[in-house]
Amino acid sequence: MNTPAMKQQDSIRPEDWSWRFWLAAPLYPYGKRRTLRTEVVKDTLWTFDQIQGILYVVVPIRMTVVKLETGGLLVYAPVAPTAECIRLVKELVAAYGDVLYIILPTVSGIEHKVLWARLPATFPKRRSLWLLANGVFR
Numbered sequence: 001m002n003t004p005a006m007k008q009q010d011s012i013r014p015e016d017w018s019w020r021f022w023l024a025a026p027l028y029p030y031g032k033r034r035t036l037r038t039e040v041v042k043d044t045l046w047t048f049d050q051i052q053g054i055l056y057v058v059v060p061i062r063m064t065v066v067k068l069e070t071g072g073l074l075v076y077a078p079v080a081p082t083a084e085c086i087r088l089v090k091e092l093v094a095a096y097g098d099v100l101y102i103i104l105p106t107v108s109g110i111e112h113k114v115l116w117a118r119l120p121a122t123f124p125k126r127r128s129l130w131l132l133a134n135g136v137f138r
Contacts, residue, residue, distance in 0.1 A: 016084035035085040043067065043096075048088065050079045065092060072100035078119045086122055099123035 014032075036049045048063040063079040073096055079085060093099060102119060120126060 013084065016082060016087065033080045033082050033085075035079065035082060035088060037088045046092065048079055048085060050085075065089065067092075067096045068100065072097040074101040074103065075099055075119065075123075076103045077105050078102060081118045081122060089123075093123070098125040100126055102126055 033050045033052075038047045038049070039045070040047055044067050046065045048065065049060050051058055052061050053059060061079055062077065063085075064076040066074045066076065068074055073089075073092060075089070089099065102123070
């Protein structure tokens with residue numbers, strides 16, 4: 001049986017975990033960030049988990065991708081867009097349509113704010129960006 005989880009395992013490439021902008025947010029695991037994609041609701045909702053930490057405290061950070069009823073994808077709370085993360089999102093783009101919306105839920109926490117900057121340029125067909133903490137931002 002070749003499940004989506006098995007397919008993801010087959011495509012693991014440690015060189016794609018590299019995150020060269022780690023100095024902007026010097027959190028563990030520094031220059032390497034592994035991304036794990038999980039399908040939560042079949043063909044509708046996915047989570048992308050990475051870990052980060054400082055000293056002896058390591059916590060997960062999560063991005064959520066939702067397939068829109070009208071087609072396309074919405075990205076909520078972006079994580080570090082490593083090559084692996086971008087590849088996993090592009091697999092969804094190929095199957096369900098372009099990333100149309102990117103929502104940054106906070107402007108106060110560095111865990112998403114610092115990491116999201118490269119994501120909009122990676123998906124140029126998006127319609128808008130939203131910053132919920134300060135209202136609507138485009």
